[in-house]
Amino acid sequence: MLRVSLRNLLSHKLRLLLTVAAVTIGVAFVSGTFVLSDTMNKAFDELFSGIRGNTDVxxxxxxxxxxxxxxxxxxxxxxxxxxxxxxxxxxxxxxxxxxxxxxxxxxxxxxxxxxxxxxxxxxxxxxxxxxxxxxxxxxxxxxxxxxxxxxxxxxxxxxxxxxxxxxxxxxxxxxxxxxxxxxxxxxxxxxxxxxxxxxxxxxxxxxxxxxxxxxxxxxxxxxxxxxxxxxxxxxxxxxxxxxxxxxGAEVAGEQATAMQDGLAVFSQVLLVFAAVALLVGSFVIWNTFNVLVAQRRREIALLRAVGATRRQVLSGILLESEAIGLLASALGILAGMGLAIGIRQLLVLIGIEVPTTAVALEPRTVIAALAVGVGVTTLAAAVPGWAATRIAPIEALRDSTPTTDGIRLRRRIAGPLVLGAGVLGLVASAVVGDEMMLTALASLTAFVGLVLAGPSLAQGTARIAGHGRRGGSWRMAARNIARAPRRAAATALALTIGVTVVAAVTVTATSMGESVQEVVAGSNRADFILTRTGAGISPAAAATLRDLEALDAVVALKYAGAQVEGTRSVVAALDPSDLELVMDVGDPVGVIDLSPGAVVMGTREAASHGVEVGDTVTVTFPETGEVTLTLTAIVGEGPTTLIGSAHWVSLEDFAANVTSTLDGSVLVSAAPGADLVATEQLIGQRLADHPNVVVNDPAELVASNQASVDQLLGVVTALLLLAVVIAVLGIVNTLVLSVLERTRELGLMRAVGATRRQVRAIVRRESVLMAMLGAVTGIALGTLVGVAISRSLGDEGITQVSVPVAQLAGYLLVAAAVGIIAAIAPARRASKVDVLRAVVQE
Structure with missing residues (x-):
């Protein structure tokens, strides 16, 4: 069986290459994450240990x-x-x-x-x-x-x-x-x-x-x-x-850990993308082995007829998958080391210098890469392998026929029911809001339902596309989809995963940008917002503006980390005397009094801590410890989002408990009737000695925040494109196998007059149908998930939900292009089928 497995692998080199590539990308993310994390840990340990090396206490x-x-x-x-x-x-x-x-x-x-x-x-x-x-x-x-x-x-x-x-x-x-x-x-x-x-x-x-x-x-x-x-x-x-x-060693360890924790987000993000890539790859492998088992039914039956046991048949298929996993893991480790070096250079470009040290390839990384690569391929091949063991020896006497696969009745029933339950859960989460756990559970349920209902959706897609003229390429492509709906659904689902995540991130990011704009438009009354580059703004910057007659109010905001009622939070300090001149505080419960010993909280935070106006609140500052403050007012989401904190304290209490005197931002309101352009120029002149201070009007602030959101979205989309690449490999793999199994059919088409161009068109359109099925289901599910996530992040400042229809429509066009590109090589191969050999082939 070992010889048979190796022969099967080596006799189909293109299939082997495509399947290995699908796994390698996911393994590269896993190994690259560990290599990057271990290398950074080693580098910072060496750096801070060196700096503190001569310090004993x-x-x-x-x-x-x-x-x-x-x-x-x-x-x-x-x-x-x-x-x-x-x-x-x-x-x-x-x-x-x-x-x-x-x-x-x-x-x-x-x-x-x-x-x-x-x-x-x-x-x-x-x-x-x-x-x-x-x-x-x-x-x-x-x-x-x-x-x-x-x-x-x-x-x-x-x-x-x-x-x-x-x-x-x-x-x-x-x-x-x-x-x-x-x-x-x-x-x-x-x-x-x-x-x-x-x-x-x-x-x-x-x-x-x-x-x-x-x-x-x-x-x-x-x-x-x-x-x-x-x-x-x-x-x-x-x-x-x-x-x-x-x-000295303890302090060096703390400093190294702080740096490592600050950069840990890169590792976490990479692991998320690794999971997405591996999930997509598992669908590709599963689909590939499903098709292989279907195409090799006669060969497997012959093995059974000459004495091979069911256990040997299963072990042979699992050996093939393990060989693919081993090869993909080895390549993934090498690619992961290159990925870690590339990300390290990216960190340098954005200003984060990781100390120089040798690349750290720990045994854990190798073990994890092998476990992931071999584990994913083995699990993905297990179900098709088990199906192969049930092929009877008598099937060796039958002629091989093109693969067809039906859909069992219980799957036809269960698929829509599970998918519907997931969709209803997402809708409920979107309506109720603040239900992240329900959103996660509903998303998982909807995806499982999509897997179960996938073949039925593939058949539905085929029926829609099959209304073309008799003998037309769209109709023939739809017939091929309908003949093997499970294969088409598995191929499309690989693309669905990547598109779902992209669509969900897009909706969430767009909602975040719209929320910032809504807060600025709804709660802001300031004509200018001073922000900074660096750690903060010198208090002298706000002080130098307060005597300008062209300004009506200058409100400086200070920030510090603290624990409020045991929960990690950000505390803001401000003088509320001119607060209503720079923002609309709405209709607060109580009176906004920030005299020493007072605190103001947001509505959500007060409810989560179970406190009301007049109650005491414990704020623990890291430098001084616990301080007991009295809650004087509860304000809405708009003011807390604009301030950037749902916990406000007095400037006196802040100074008594926080060493830093820097301002985080400054809200400035111009005097009634003042020329805003001239006022902005005057502010710029006064702040000439503070080059790290940036003067923004509300529109510029919104644009700046939106640019940051767009940049984040661009990075996420670029990384998720790798999952789309794996999906493309899956489509190519499926089409190549489909062409191989339909060699006689394609030859007969050519024999009765079909041109090479027509054959290529059929394969291309079959690819487009699978790509569109994946894209449409991914965009639909991703949009629902994005809306539910946005509604669940109200505490984080997302107050508006926005669905970028034009951008999502653009993803559909990209999916169509993906289908065309993926079909190029298989279509050429199909058009070059030898007519005479195909006709006489059994």
Whole structure:
């Protein structure tokens, strides 16, 4: 049976190639995801371990809860604590450091802000014993108020050389000018994961970063004869409450984990696409082996007649599938390594620099790739293989005939019922809203129903297309579809999966864009919205606008991560005195009072926490811990969406619990009768010293958000096109097998006068019918799923549901083109059938 299986594989090389390609793409995504994740983990572990390599103990403020990636800045420590730590027996060196906001400008005055990475200002170590992998590529450490060192990536990108003057925007106001005295690196990396970094000596950093007399953390080096663990315990004994001592390895691990978690979304997205690709590929394999078993019925019967057992027949087919899986897995691992390298380069292009290290191919990756590749192919071939075992030896005496497959009565009944249940569930989810679990369950049910009802839908498609003229190519193509509806349905379903996901994402993204526009149009009264590039906007930007007579209101918004009633949230701080001049607050429950000790919440959030006006709400800030606030008002979705947070606190409470003073955005309203064009120019002039601030009118803000949504949609669609490629391979595979089984039929057609052009037309139109069946069902299901998801994401700011009919119609045209392209090679093969050999073939 091993010889028979290998012979069957090698005798049909095109079929083998197409089937292997369908699996390889999915395996490449799986292996590429693991390779990328492992490589990034290794790189960041090496980077931060190198930076902290000479640090034995780190002293810092303790966080109120354990979410390192969501904590923001550390609470500063009194600089006097450095002397306290240095006096602990066993301490060789103890040095404080500070970190804050510093935005480097290029020579044209434009912010250097790659891909949204942090823009950091920091103190640089005066002790070479603590620098670790932080190195000076060129120059010397900065000394005094006028000197700075910047990272090598920023220096190279902006064209800075030693001795040049560098303008840097700081949190307390406009840009200050410094002399570049050094260029720094981090091991082999030119930047810290893409972040820009401006380094000063400690006194200068404390002054320019607004932390005079304070340090963010204290790095400690132990004496040579002291164990770091013992020194850590000794230091912990002298620390004040709210402060902790950690090992350098622990802090390095936290920093590496924070970076890895921040980039984990790429891995998660790739795994989703891997699942889609593998699901599509499984349909291709399943369909291929179904057709193979049907075409080889006589061969299998002969094997049974000469003594092959049912077990041997099944093992032979499974051996074929496992061989395909092994080959696809090996190719997928190689392709995955290339994919990981390509994505890493893409991250560099958008400003996220992953430290240089060797590609990490872990045993887990190889095992996962083999398990996925071999597992998918084996499972997909199991059902057709089991059907092959039921072929009786007597069938060896029958002539082979073109494959036909009927639809059992119970499938005809179950398909529409399950599909209908799924559709009703999606409709209910769309009507009720906020039912993500119901949406997921209904989507799965609808898809299962589509699988069951697929052959009936294929027959229906054939009946619709079969009304052409007698003998016409459309009618003959429809007859071929009707003759093998299960095969056609399985081929179409491979395309349905990809189109469903694309359509669902398109509807959701369009709804998101429409929701932003509706919020801006419905709740916004501001004439201008100031946004930023980088971590934030200096409070001086809003302050410099408040004395302009052309402006009626300037409302600055600050943001911080916190836990509200134990739930991770974003808290906004603002002065509500001019709030109604920049937005329509609607009809709130209670009075919007943001005096110290007060909090305002959104309607959904108040309901989910079960609180009403007058109740107390616990907000846990990572820097200071729990704060009990009184709920003074509950506002609707429009205001909370426009503000960007459903939890508002006073500026006083924010300042008492959050170190950062930066604004996130600023809402500006012009005075009645003011010329908006002239006012915008005046605002731009006042903000000349704040080049990271962008002035938008409401239309520009909507356009900017829509551009971001379109960009996301473009990336998702591009990745999902790979699933469409697999579906195309499936159509090609099905058509090639169909041509092979209909060799005699095609020869007879040619013998009675059909031209090669007519034969090619029949094959092309059969392909188009299958592609359109997949596209129509995919768009219909994807649209329903997209609407249900949009209605389920009301808490995330999607308040409008929009179906882009023109774009979805464009997908139908693309599907038709896919059908034509997929049929090119099979149609040519069909038109070249040898008439005489085909006629005499049994």
């Amino acid at each position: 780190v002293v810092r403020s303790a966080s109120a809860y354990d979410e390192p990636a969501f904590q923001g800045e550390a609470r500063p420590l009194d600089q006097g604590l450095v002397d306290t730590v240095a006096a602990v027996p066993g301490v060789a060196v103890a040095e404080g450091s500070v970190t804050g906001f510093a935005l480097i400008l290029d020579k044209d005055g434009a912010p250097i802000q790659p891909g949204g990475a942090p823009t950091l200002g920091t103190s640089v170590s005066a002790s070479t014993d603590l620098t670790g992998a932080f190195t000076y590529r060129d120059g010397r450490p900065p000394q005094g108020l006028g000197e700075v060192t910047i990272d090598a990536r920023s220096a190279e990108g902006a064209g800075y050389d030693l001795g040049d003057e560098v303008d840097i925007v700081l949190a307390d106001g406009g840009a200050q000018t410094f002399t570049l005295v050094a260029v720094t690196g981090f091991g082999d990396s030119d930047s810290l994961a893409g972040a820009t970094l401006a380094g000063f000596d400690l006194p200068t950093a404390q002054q320019v970063l607004g932390k005079s007399g304070q340090v963010d953390e204290i790095a400690v080096l132990a004496e040579s004869d002291v164990r770091p663990e013992d020194l850590r315990s000794s230091i912990a004994d002298v620390l004040p409450p709210g402060t902790e001592a950690l090992s």
